[in-house]
Amino acid sequence: MENNTNPPVGKSQREELTTDQQIRRRTIKAFALFSVASLVPYGIWKWIGSRPKVNGLPDVFREVLRANEEVNDVFFSHANLAPTFPVEQAARQVRVNGRVGLQPGASPDDWQLRVEQPSANGPGRQLTLALDDIKALPKHDLVFNFKCVEGWSQIQHWSGARFSDFVAKYQLGTRNDQPNPVTKDWFRYVGLETPDGKYYVGLDIESALHPQTLLAYEMNGQPLTDLHGAPLRLMIPVKYGVKSLKCIGRIFFADERPRDFWHRQGYDYDLAL
């Protein structure tokens, strides 16, 4: 198509116009197409806005976030650990961000932990535990970079029992109610709630059983304060901080996703790091 020939001397007006016309026609055509094409992103924007909301997000976004989780399962391993730090680096002033479900001033003597284990062949089991039952499990220290979904982070020092030790000791989390997890017959989710049920989180069982997931009863070597979730809270480094529920009142196992406070407000359910 490229026209490399020199114009003949005295080239007629008509031929010159033809080049101009050609430019004109092709320009109009290209910009017409460009305008139509630019309606596509606008249409996508409008379409997303018109989708029904599922827990505050357009349903298509929920589907993609679910797909992202599946991609994570392909590429990532639940065996990976969050980096840990020397205890001297841990913050003295530990940030407090959430107070939902806390009842400061409530007597710790009244506190007890309710654990519910459903069963396929019966009514299931219910346990009521005291803080000493948790303290009887091997104690682990964890100094890691706590990450808030808001974007800030802080190196913090927590101590407590591994959630996996707790589950093993009380034969929890398996559908067949057997202590031996060789069958891998795990429930898919764990739900945790504050005593008043006002704050609640759901976790996939793999993250709950992660070796760094603690039922924590100490911060910087001291018993938890009310605002940090006394007497017992979850500390789960493989998730954003919103999943580290304070003042655990109830723990239960389920195959359906337990309700999750921030998921209902439009956040991703998984929030895995």
Place this chain on the structure above:
Amino acid sequence: MQPTMKRIVENKHPLAIRWFHWVNFPLLAVMIWSGLLIYWAYHPYKIQVADAVLVKFFPDGFFQALNLRRRLAEGMAWHFVFMWLFTINGVLYVAYTLFSGEWRHLVPNRHSFRDAWLVVLHDLGIRRQAPEALKYNAAQKIAYSAVILMGLGSLLTGLAIYKPTQQAWLTTLLGGYESARLIHFALTIGYVLFFVVHIMQVIRAGWNNFRSMVAGFDVIPYGK
């Protein structure tokens, strides 16, 4: 020379390049906008010399005017949906430039950095002559290659803050979680600066140049 003495140069910008370029525009816009929704939830960055804050990212009025406040969940959802399209488009662009040979026009060579300085002097009206250039001048080569490296940087720092446990090695390599977030943010400011200069240069270069990015063909006078 009469204004009608001109000819059409076909395919100055191949169709694929034009697609990648224009598809990237709304995608990057969505990534920056949703990134701001996320950034609002924790927005500590500023440029400070001694005690004087020179630039605050961003003043409250900025967040307010653009309605960026209290939309973290929404921002995260948009960001983690559109990250796929932004990445795929970028990867396809790089792959295309490699396989088509177009990279030869884009990658700077050993003369480019000196020439780019001359281009800047020329564009600022300080130097009369611009250095010889084929499709892109030296400054363009550097800018267009740098913005691709920045894209790679956004991808890596983004991964480092998206999955800092799973990709702990990457997060550590980038100086830690806070550092990776700061770099991720700084790169975004870089895109905005790139955009401002890019728009100014497009206006300066004129209609023919702009049209070639849409229609593909260029129009030049005879004899050139």
